Amino acid sequence: MTHSLKARTKEMIKKKINNIREFVWKIIDTDIALKKDISRGILNLRAAANYIINKYKIKVSIDSVISALRRYSTTKKQDSRDVYSILKKAEVRAITKMALLSLKKNEDVTQKLGRILPGIDFEGGEVLRILEGSKLFRIIFDKKSYSKMTNEFKRQDIIDSNKNISMVEMIYPKELEKTPGVFSSISNELAENDISIIDALICSNEHIIIVDEKDILKAFEVVNNLCSD
Secondary structure (H helix, E strand, C coil): CCCHHHHHHHHHHHHHCCHHHHHHHHHHHHCCCHHHHHHHHCCCCHHHHHHHHHCCCCCCCCCHHHHHHHHHHHHHHHHHHHHHHHCCCEEEEEEEEEEEEEEECHHHHHHHHHHHHHCCCCCCCCEEEEEECCCCEEEEEHHHHHHHHHHHHHHHHHEEEEEEEEEEEECCCCCHHCCCHHHHHHHHHHHHHCCCEEEEEECCCCEEEEEHHHHHHHHHHHHHHHHCC
């Protein structure tokens, strides 16, 4: 249980859980396996209610928990249909043999990134992705350019590097902007399959997930299956 959920549990027990629906829904949203079983309609609601009551040691009636589970199932089914209708329209591809540099976010690095961009042959298929954090830049590029890219920056400006990464790239239809839950569905599915996301980039209707090179085949299969179910 996360620290925030523990705090929420204690708070709700103290208040005799005035909002059992909110409490149960929060538990479901943080439990991937439970959430998936509910979405598939294969969950025994009474057994699930007993599980929640016993695990979180809450003093509520089992019927109130069952009611919250049933309402979650009904409410989320439409949300799930909306998400999967978007996923079915997505274009998915895997991009392999990539490398990554994490760079300090300072004036020198910023200027060098500006000089590198015009030299990238995007039309010829060369790849460069730049992710900006509050204190660093991450650049993702073709592995064959690893030495060249590394030499562009001062050693003290390179925080870390990885030349064994790959990407799963998804292009969604425009309806994405009005459909919540698409990105979390992807990340939850990858997590359930023991695939760690190194980083992610979202730009308009383009979604890029960066994974370890050893995980790319499995990650692509998981995402592709999710988009074609």
